[in-house]
Amino acid sequence: MRITGGTIAERIAAMCAAAAVVVTMGACGVKAHADKSYTFNVDTGDAIKVTLDVTDGYDITGKVPFEVTKDGEEIFEGSFLHEEGYELYREQIDGDDTAEILNEGERNGNDFIFWQEAVDDATEHNYVVKVKDSATVVLLEGNASEDAAKAAFDRMKIVVDD
Numbered sequence: 001m002r003i004t005g006g007t008i009a010e011r012i013a014a015m016c017a018a019a020a021v022v023v024t025m026g027a028c029g030v031k032a033h034a035d036k037s038y039t040f041n042v043d044t045g046d047a048i049k050v051t052l053d054v055t056d057g058y059d060i061t062g063k064v065p066f067e068v069t070k071d072g073e074e075i076f077e078g079s080f081l082h083e084e085g086y087e088l089y090r091e092q093i094d095g096d097d098t099a100e101i102l103n104e105g106e107r108n109g110n111d112f113i114f115w116q117e118a119v120d121d122a123t124e125h126n127y128v129v130k131v132k133d134s135a136t137v138v139l140l141e142g143n144a145s146e147d148a149a150k151a152a153f154d155r156m157k158i159v160v161d162d
Contacts, residue, residue, distance in 0.1 A: 038062040039161045042080040044135040049161035050078070058155055068140070068152050075152040076127075076140040085137040086130040089113065102146065108132075108157055116146065125149035134160045 037051040038060065052060040057071040068076040090113060093099045099117035102125075106112070109132035116125050127140040127149070138158055142149060 036060055038066065040064060040080065042136055044080070044082055046134040046136045047161040048080065048131055048134065048136050048138065049159050051157040053155040058152065070148065070152065074142060075144045075148055076142040079139050081137040081139055083130065083135045083137055085139070086111070086128055089128040108159070110158060127153055129158055131158055131160060
């Protein structure tokens with residue numbers, strides 16, 4: 001960087017200000033993110049793009065059912081359903097005494113239901129996601145803890161690939 005013009009004192013002040021900006025940016029904890037995406041052509045006729053922030057040991061595979069892992073441990077197994085699958089899962093959850101909805105709402109334009117249920121000797125933490133502007137639902141199933149499931153889901157983005 002070359003600063004020209006002004007007195008020496010003004011140039012030194014400008015250089016110090018520029019250096020302070022660089023140091024401040026480093027101190028803010030700026031963290032790089034790396035994304036991995038796969039587009040799945042599903043039998044609904046949609047092309048669904050699933051993107052995962054793979055920093056901190058997360059990864060995703062590109063075959064159906066796809067897997068989302070952290071440090072090699074499976075968090076979710078993902079599959080695709082037709083749009084009526086969303087309401088069918090809601091009915092199944094509501095009718096299952098071992099199931100409990102933990103959260104539901106909208107994220108990135110997609111409606112979702114997050115629930116837990118007892119399966120054999122384990123507790124599953126699952127998501128069913130209705131993909132906006134599509135006829136597709138994504139089902140994410142896994143035995144990971146509630147916090148691990150939420151953390152992985154928060155790193156995902158699911159959209160129709162144009």
